[in-house]
Amino acid sequence: MGVKQISKSLKASGNALGDHFYQLKVLSQKDIHDGAYENFHKKLKSLNVDAIKVSELEIFQINIGKLCNQTCSHCHVDAGPDRKEENMSFETLERCLYLIKTYNFKKVDITGGAPEMNAYFRWFVEECTKAGVEVMVRCNLTIIMANKKYHDLPDFFKANHVHVISSLPSFSAMRTDAQRGDGVFEDSIAALKMLNAVGFGQEDSGLIIDLVYNPSGAYLPGDQKSLEAEFKRQLKRKFDIVFNSLFAITNLPVSRFLDYLLETGKYLDYMHELVGAFNPSTLDGLMCKNTISISWDGFMYDCDFNQMLDLKFTGKAKHIDDFDFEEILNRKIIVNNHCYGCTAGAGSSCGGEIA
Amino acid sequence: MANYFNSEDLKKFGNITEFQKPMGDKFFEYYTEVFKEGALTVREKSLIALAVAHAVQCPYCIDAYSSDCLKKGADEEQMMEAVHVAAAIKGGATLVFGVQMMNHVKDNTM
Numbered sequence: 383m384g385v386k387q388i389s390k391s392l393k394a395s396g397n398a399l400g401d402h403f404y405q406l407k408v409l410s411q412k413d414i415h416d417g418a419y420e421n422f423h424k425k426l427k428s429l430n431v432d433a434i435k436v437s438e439l440e441i442f443q444i445n446i447g448k449l450c451n452q453t454c455s456h457c458h459v460d461a462g463p464d465r466k467e468e469n470m471s472f473e474t475l476e477r478c479l480y481l482i483k484t485y486n487f488k489k490v491d492i493t494g495g496a497p498e499m500n501a502y503f504r505w506f507v508e509e510c511t512k513a514g515v516e517v518m519v520r521c522n523l524t525i526i527m528a529n530k531k532y533h534d535l536p537d538f539f540k541a542n543h544v545h546v547i548s549s550l551p552s553f554s555a556m557r558t559d560a561q562r563g564d565g566v567f568e569d570s571i572a573a574l575k576m577l578n579a580v581g582f583g584q585e586d587s588g589l590i591i592d593l594v595y596n597p598s599g600a601y602l603p604g605d606q607k608s609l610e611a612e613f614k615r616q617l618k619r620k621f622d623i624v625f626n627s628l629f630a631i632t633n634l635p636v637s638r639f640l641d642y643l644l645e646t647g648k649y650l651d652y653m654h655e656l657v658g659a660f661n662p663s664t665l666d667g668l669m670c671k672n673t674i675s676i677s678w679d680g681f682m683y684d685c686d687f688n689q690m691l692d693l694k695f696t697g698k699a700k701h702i703d704d705f706d707f708e709e710i711l712n713r714k715i716i717v718n719n720h721c722y723g724c725t726a727g728a729g730s731s732c733g734g735e736i737a
Numbered sequence: 738m739a740n741y742f743n744s745e746d747l748k749k750f751g752n753i754t755e756f757q758k759p760m761g762d763k764f765f766e767y768y769t770e771v772f773k774e775g776a777l778t779v780r781e782k783s784l785i786a787l788a789v790a791h792a793v794q795c796p797y798c799i800d801a802y803s804s805d806c807l808k809k810g811a812d813e814e815q816m817m818e819a820v821h822v823a824a825a826i827k828g829g830a831t832l833v834f835g836v837q838m839m840n841h842v843k844d845n846t847m
């Protein structure tokens with residue numbers, strides 16, 4: 383049926399939150415007089431944690447562009463069909479490939495936007511696969527149905543042994559469409575069936591499709607194992623769909639989710655919920671400890687969230703042209719109040735729970 | 738007292754230990770135990786709680802367990818089905834007394 387865009391990106395609609403400075407201002411609590419919460423830095427200090435340090439450089443995550451066929455209401459990238467300018471060039475992808483090979487990154491995690499919309503996406507995946515690197519693609523599912531030229535993506539993913547990771551916030555249309563746009567659920571189900579048909583999620587196929595769950599509102603996700611069991615039961619029962627694992631991810635107060643929180647007056651309550659659920663045992667599993675995140679224009683960040691807030695690497699090397707392995711390995715990770723989203727409850731990362 | 742029900746009071750539920758600590762503590766310990774994953778999943782327990790909340794018409798519990806059901810991954814359809822279960826039992830419990838009424842009528846009429 384096709385996806386109907388629910389709204390423009392914050393940037394295109396001239397919303398102040400389209401600017402990362404404004405987001406950082408909100409997160410800094412400078413304008414909050416009543417009900418402020420403890421700053422993340424202070425929280426770490428109270429635990430005698432000076433800084434979050436890198437453990438290893440394992441995952442090379444690329445945000446290949448902000449162009450997307452959807453405009454999900456929680457999107458921390460502020461992606462959408464109107465974000466045509468921010469798209470990684472061939473030269474930048476070539477440089478990424480060189481770094482991945484030279485420094486033996488084990489995994490490449492390609493995200494966006496809808497990464498498949500980048501003109502060099504397939505070339506890049508093939509080159510990574512040839513180099514023996516595990517490729518993860520954050521596929522929004524509906525892109526497979528969006529246009530004839532994408533219908534063969536399941537076969538392409540299969541040929542390259544891509545680990546597909548896809549968002550599905552609910553096993554029912556009402557909740558999914560409210561968050562991701564009208565028609566998204568129907569197309570997502572159709573795409574999942576196509577992925578299942580070529581072997582993804584099927585036992586012993588070795589082809590992995592994991593689903594990502596995130597709450598459709600200002601609350602923390604429930605227990606990952608329990609959600610996974612329910613999604614498996616419901617998707618099988620309703621649509622005969624199978625998948626491997628479900629990652630439960632917390633919405634971080636960044637970009638469009640921050641906008642939602644402010645617009646609905648839920649910002650402070652949500653932050654207090656995150657702060658109240660702070661769990662120190664998540665600190666060892668934070669994704670910024672083993673991942674670097676590259677923006678479409680080649681700048682380097684600790685994670686995709688820091689990227690959207692334009693908090694570039696500490697140290698001299700901020701761009702992939704100046705990549706300095708030792709400096710990057712020994713850098714301090716930049717934390718701010720949005721990090722409470724990664725440390726609440728069972729914790730949250732691109733791979734779901736961490737504690 | 739301006740309002741009998743104030744949604745902000747829900748956050749103060751834990752304060753009931755202020756006036757009677759041992760019993761309050763025992764209640765919350767029991768409550769926590771009840772809602773742990775067991776033979777029933779945490780989601781099933783949350784849906785039962787939502788149904789009971791409607792049956793006992795407790796606005797605090799309706800708020801709390803609407804949120805909790807969402808958190809535990811229940812969807813709107815499941816939540817409304819749970820409310821229908823409560824309604825059916827409440828309706829049935831009223832109607833079954835119709836038998837008593839009928840007995841009475843039959844006993845007292847020719």
Ligand code: SF4
Nearest residue numbers: 450452454457495522
């Ligand atoms: S959340 Fe993903 S699918 Fe949705 S708009 Fe953002 S990038 Fe696109």
Ligand code: SF4
Nearest residue numbers: 670684685687721724
């Ligand atoms: S948002 Fe999360 S992953 Fe990013 S720097 Fe903060 S704690 Fe690390």
